[in-house]
Amino acid sequence: MPIVYHEHTKVFHIHNRYFSYIIDVLRNGQIGQLYFGAPLKDRENFTHMQVNERRDMDPCVYEGDQSFSLEDTKQEYPVTGNGDLRNMAATVVNPDGSRYADFKYVSHVVTPGKPKLEGLPATYVEDDAEAETLTITLVDEVTKAELELSYTLYADRPVLARNARFVNHGERELVLDAAMSANIDLPDARWNMLDFTGAWGRERHLDERPLKTGVQSIYSLRGHSSHQFNPFLILKRPETTETAGECFGVSLVYSGNFLGQVEVDNYHVTRVMMGVHPEGFAWRLGPGATFQTPEAVIVYSADGLNHMSQAYHELYRTRLARGYWRDRPRPVLINSWESTYMRFDEDKVYGIAAKAHELGVDLFVLDDGWFGHRDNDESSLGDWFADPKKLPNGVEGLARRITALGMKFGLWFEPEMISKDSRLYEAHPEWMIRVPDRTPLHGRNQFELDFTKPEVVDYIAEQMEKILGTGLVSYVKWDMNRSMTDVFSQGRPAGFQGEVYHRQILGVYALYERLTSKFPEVLFESCASGGGRFDAGMLYYAPQGWISDDSDAIERLKIQYGTSFGYPISSMGSHVSAVPNHQVFRRTPLKTRADVAYFGTFGYELDVNKIPPEEQEEIRAQIRFFKDHYDLIAHGTFYRLISPFGANPVGLQEGAETAWMVVSPDRSRALVGYYRAHQPVNEGYRSLRLAGLDPEREYEVHDTAYRMPQVDGETFYGDELMHRGFDVSDSGFGPWTTWIYQGDYQSRLFEITAR
Ligand code: DGJ
Numbered sequence: 200m201p202i203v204y205h206e207h208t209k210v211f212h213i214h215n216r217y218f219s220y221i222i223d224v225l226r227n228g229q230i231g232q233l234y235f236g237a238p239l240k241d242r243e244n245f246t247h248m249q250v251n252e253r254r255d256m257d258p259c260v261y262e263g264d265q266s267f268s269l270e271d272t273k274q275e276y277p278v279t280g281n282g283d284l285r286n287m288a289a290t291v292v293n294p295d296g297s298r299y300a301d302f303k304y305v306s307h308v309v310t311p312g313k314p315k316l317e318g319l320p321a322t323y324v325e326d327d328a329e330a331e332t333l334t335i336t337l338v339d340e341v342t343k344a345e346l347e348l349s350y351t352l353y354a355d356r357p358v359l360a361r362n363a364r365f366v367n368h369g370e371r372e373l374v375l376d377a378a379m380s381a382n383i384d385l386p387d388a389r390w391n392m393l394d395f396t397g398a399w400g401r402e403r404h405l406d407e408r409p410l411k412t413g414v415q416s417i418y419s420l421r422g423h424s425s426h427q428f429n430p431f432l433i434l435k436r437p438e439t440t441e442t443a444g445e446c447f448g449v450s451l452v453y454s455g456n457f458l459g460q461v462e463v464d465n466y467h468v469t470r471v472m473m474g475v476h477p478e479g480f481a482w483r484l485g486p487g488a489t490f491q492t493p494e495a496v497i498v499y500s501a502d503g504l505n506h507m508s509q510a511y512h513e514l515y516r517t518r519l520a521r522g523y524w525r526d527r528p529r530p531v532l533i534n535s536w537e538s539t540y541m542r543f544d545e546d547k548v549y550g551i552a553a554k555a556h557e558l559g560v561d562l563f564v565l566d567d568g569w570f571g572h573r574d575n576d577e578s579s580l581g582d583w584f585a586d587p588k589k590l591p592n593g594v595e596g597l598a599r600r601i602t603a604l605g606m607k608f609g610l611w612f613e614p615e616m617i618s619k620d621s622r623l624y625e626a627h628p629e630w631m632i633r634v635p636d637r638t639p640l641h642g643r644n645q646f647e648l649d650f651t652k653p654e655v656v657d658y659i660a661e662q663m664e665k666i667l668g669t670g671l672v673s674y675v676k677w678d679m680n681r682s683m684t685d686v687f688s689q690g691r692p693a694g695f696q697g698e699v700y701h702r703q704i705l706g707v708y709a710l711y712e713r714l715t716s717k718f719p720e721v722l723f724e725s726c727a728s729g730g731g732r733f734d735a736g737m738l739y740y741a742p743q744g745w746i747s748d749d750s751d752a753i754e755r756l757k758i759q760y761g762t763s764f765g766y767p768i769s770s771m772g773s774h775v776s777a778v779p780n781h782q783v784f785r786r787t788p789l790k791t792r793a794d795v796a797y798f799g800t801f802g803y804e805l806d807v808n809k810i811p812p813e814e815q816e817e818i819r820a821q822i823r824f825f826k827d828h829y830d831l832i833a834h835g836t837f838y839r840l841i842s843p844f845g846a847n848p849v850g851l852q853e854g855a856e857t858a859w860m861v862v863s864p865d866r867s868r869a870l871v872g873y874y875r876a877h878q879p880v881n882e883g884y885r886s887l888r889l890a891g892l893d894p895e896r897e898y899e900v901h902d903t904a905y906r907m908p909q910v911d912g913e914t915f916y917g918d919e920l921m922h923r924g925f926d927v928s929d930s931g932f933g934p935w936t937t938w939i940y941q942g943d944y945q946s947r948l949f950e951i952t953a954r
Pocket of ligand 1: 536728
């Protein structure tokens with residue numbers, strides 16, 4: 200796993216068997232980018248890769264010499280002021296107001312393992328032999344500001360984790376107006392950008408565009424990573440597919456405002472950067488102070504998108520998620536939200552829990568509405584004590600009854616928020632984020648607490664600790680239902696205000712850290728009006744997150760498929776809900792709802808007392824099935840097979856089919872989900888080609904319900920299943936027609952077992 204430094208040429212070659220990443224110290228002491236791609240044999244000199252054409256308008260560094268301009272140099276971390284006129288990774292504002300810093304190479308060190316990031320989530324190692332970290336120190340001689348660029352190379356993964364850290368060793372205050380986590384300049388622009396976009400209820404839909412000259416970007420200015428864009432982008436060659444070709448991802452381990460930007464300059468150089476969004480950001484760096492950027496995780500694949508995603512899955516499942524629940528089977532849960540909303544009392548929710556327990560559910564989660572006097576979304580956030588009307592015996596009374604069933608009990612909180620109609624607001628109006636003398640903007644009738652103030656975080660922590668300290672709560676759903684607006688920390692000076700967005704998220708992380716350390720066995724699930732903060736930062740604290748408030752199985756196909764590009768299925772909160780569905784009013788079969796939800800952290804969100812006995816029995820069987828296949832699903836390798844976003848076989852309506860599968864690490868078992876949104880009419884033949892199997896082994900295919908005679912019980916070698924596939928044509932009639940499994944919104948689940 201070498202990180203090699205060639206002293207003579209000042210070249211760093213960061214490489215393993217998956218990729219090479221090559222940078223050098225430029226003539227002016229700054230760091231240049233030479234190569235990122237498939238692994239190259241090491242050699243002393245790669246500097247010829249930095250081709251600089253002389254261009255007359257370029258601002259040049261050395262007088263009388265027109266051969267060196269940063270405008271025309273591929274760089275590693277461009278900083279404002281040096282003649283590069285593209286977008287910058289960092290901007291330092293000096294005491295005299297100049298926007299200039301000249302960070303020159305001073306030294307570097309390669310250390311085994313991976314250091315922790317102060318106060319921020321990040322990937323980690325369990326053993327120093329898993330990775331090496333290169334830290335390059337650069338200094339601006341005039342201001343004595345220091346910049347450390349850090350690169351962790353994992354030995355057995357196609358992963359490079361980067362961050363930057365600023366230290367002010369000078370005597371005067373500097374201000375950082377931008378400080379991205381990573382920048383890469385690539386020598387050509389023949390890439391397509393993939394990102395994950397949407398809105399509430401349709402999060403992380405795949406979006407693809409060829410790069411064009413100029414800037415293309417994804418971002419959030421909402422104070423959370425957002426439903427609109429995810430802090431994750433991919434560049435792939437236009438011809439790259441799920442199974443072949445070059446691509447790489449850049450994922451930010453962060454949950455606040457971000458910018459992921461790809462700029463193609465006029466000479467076809469592609470500049471990719473990712474980090475905290477510079478808008479609304481101005482960080483004061485007093486003498487001795489430091490600023491640590493979040494981590495950007497870069498994954499390279501020469502073998503298509505599935506390989507790239509699998510590297511993220513494995514890394515985030517085992518080296519980002521932490522703690523007691525990381526490797527343990529997660530409970531099958533039932534959540535009260537869609538069955539009762541805020542209209543419930545102790546007996547009603549107990550009745551749902553008791554029935555669910557009888558069917559095999561492990562955990563009952565009481566969602567919003569249990570505290571203060573919260574009968575609608577206009578009150579009580581911040582008052583974390585039980586509403587005596589609904590829970591006369593308190594949370595404890597209900598929790599005791601439920602745990603006496605042999606079931607676990609979980610509870611919803613929205614820790615970062617405050618309602619004007621609350622005791623907390625009466626006592627501490629100054630704890631609310633708002634601009635003085637302006638009317639504060641509400642979102643869902645609520646306001647944000649100022650988590651930049653440690654006393655606010657402490658207060659909320661203490662309220663939650665009182666409840667978690669009873670030992671009766673095994674799970675917390677941590678919700679967050681509004682974006683940050685009119686951002687201002689009351690009572691703080693003007694210079695502080697540019698730090699509020701980032702400090703707010705640091706406060707959220709501090710509270711997560713405190714609670715997860717104090718209650719290591721409590722399972723945390725993150726949530727933000729569904730998937731408004733589903734990101735790598737959250738996964739560090741909460742190993743699972745609610746991916747969307749849209750619980751319709753057909754809508755979920757797109758959401759789960761899109762999310763799978765960067766996140767493991769073991770992190771995706773996915774539930775079976777009632778029909779007609781509460782978001783899109785669609786009626787899908789119970790089987791389809793479960794067949795989709797199995798590929799996530801499985802659970803239910805409906806009133807099990809209100810469904811017919813045969814459906815209750817079906818649920819019992821589903822839970823048994825999920826538990827029997829838990830290991831395969833949670834720890835298997837996930838492959839996307841057919842995209843719900845189109846590019847389907849000729850003939851069938853665009854996006855009408857979706858397929859994915861998980862394969863056990865030893866390739867002896869697999870589970871394939873095949874979903875068809877629309878019943879075709881007298882359609883052409885279609886086959887489903889699998890992936891990840893052993894070509895040499897013989898497998899038996901079992902259709903778990905539909906019993907298609909052309910495949911069920913048949914055996915095939917892995918090579919045939921992967922290269923020819925098996926037939927899933929179904930144009931309406933045939934000897935195996937059963938009405939139950941035909942029509943729109945159908946799914947089939949195939950078990951593949953090596954003989
Ligand atoms: C938004 C969440 O995504 C829902 O699941 C639910 O918890 C509601 N908030 C409760 O207000």
